[in-house]
Amino acid sequence: MCSSSSSTSLFLLLTLINKVSGSGYLELTLRSPWKQEVAVSVYQASSAFGSIKSALLRPNEASSLKFPVNYNQTAKIVITVGGSPNYGLQSTRLDALLTPIRGVLTPEKVPAPFDGFKIGFECDTNYYGEHCYQFCNNEVALKYGKRCNSAGFTSCPHGFMGQSCIEMIRHQDCPCQNNGQCATSFLSESQEVPLCECSEGFYGPVCQSPRDVRNVTFTTNYTPEFRFVPQIIEKYYNGMKMENRLISVKKRVNIAMERRSV
Structure with a gap:
C-alpha cells in the first residue's frame, strides 16, 4: 500500500x-574565417523591443548566443555584421523568420562572411x-x-x-x-x-x-565598400556561399539573396 x-x-x-507557452531557448552558433563583429536580434510578438546580443567572432572559431523564446510565436532573427574587408563589404544583414520547434537547423551552404551557421531550438531544464x-x-x-x-x-x-x-x-x-x-x-x-x-x-x-524545414528562408543584404553596377554585385555575392563547417543534420533550406540600395 x-x-x-x-x-x-x-x-x-x-x-x-x-x-x-513552452519553456525554451534559441541558440545561434556562427563561425567565420575572419575576425567579425556581429549583433543578433530576436523579435517575437511578446517582446516588441526584442532581445539583442553581440559577439566578436575570432577567425575559425565558433561562437554561440542564447535567447529565450516563446514556442507559441514565430521568431524573427536579424543578424548584422560589421565591416568585412576580406570580402569588400561595409556591412551585411541576414534576416530569417522561424517557427520554433525543437531541433537543429544547419543549412548545407552559408552566405559570406560566414563559413559556419547553426540554429538550435532547445528546451529549458526539465522541459x-x-x-x-x-x-x-x-x-x-x-x-x-x-x-x-x-x-x-x-x-x-x-x-x-x-x-x-x-x-x-x-x-x-x-x-x-x-x-x-x-x-x-x-x-x-x-x-x-x-x-x-x-x-x-x-x-x-x-x-x-x-525533419524537413525547406520553407525557411534566409534573406541576405550586402552593402559593399564601393559602388558597383548592381548586376556585378548580384553575380559576385551570389557566388560567395560556402560549405557549412557546423553542419550536423542536413536540412533543405533556402538562402535567398536581396541587394540593398546603396
Whole structure:
C-alpha cells in the first residue's frame, strides 16, 4: 500500500507542472574565417523591443548566443555584421523568420562572411517535447531509479522496463528506425507504453520521418565598400556561399539573396 502511494506521489511530483507557452531557448552558433563583429536580434510578438546580443567572432572559431523564446510565436532573427574587408563589404544583414520547434537547423551552404551557421531550438531544464510543454523533473526521477525520456515522461534506464525497471526491454514492441532507441513511458503510476526515442533529424512513432524545414528562408543584404553596377554585385555575392563547417543534420533550406540600395 505504501509502495502504491509512493509511486503515485512520484508521478505527480515529476509531471504536475505543464506550461502552456513552452519553456525554451534559441541558440545561434556562427563561425567565420575572419575576425567579425556581429549583433543578433530576436523579435517575437511578446517582446516588441526584442532581445539583442553581440559577439566578436575570432577567425575559425565558433561562437554561440542564447535567447529565450516563446514556442507559441514565430521568431524573427536579424543578424548584422560589421565591416568585412576580406570580402569588400561595409556591412551585411541576414534576416530569417522561424517557427520554433525543437531541433537543429544547419543549412548545407552559408552566405559570406560566414563559413559556419547553426540554429538550435532547445528546451529549458526539465522541459521536453516538440514545443517544450511537458514538464518532468529529471533530478527527482534519478533518485527513484528512473529518468525523464525525450517525451517528458518518466521511464526506466535505457534497456529496461517494468515498474521496478528490472525487466529487459522488448525491442519488438517498438521497432525504431534511423538509430532510434527503444524505451517506455509511464503515462501514469500503472500505465507503461513503448516509445521510440529518435536520433537527431528524425521523428515519428518509429523515427521513420526526416525533419524537413525547406520553407525557411534566409534573406541576405550586402552593402559593399564601393559602388558597383548592381548586376556585378548580384553575380559576385551570389557566388560567395560556402560549405557549412557546423553542419550536423542536413536540412533543405533556402538562402535567398536581396541587394540593398546603396
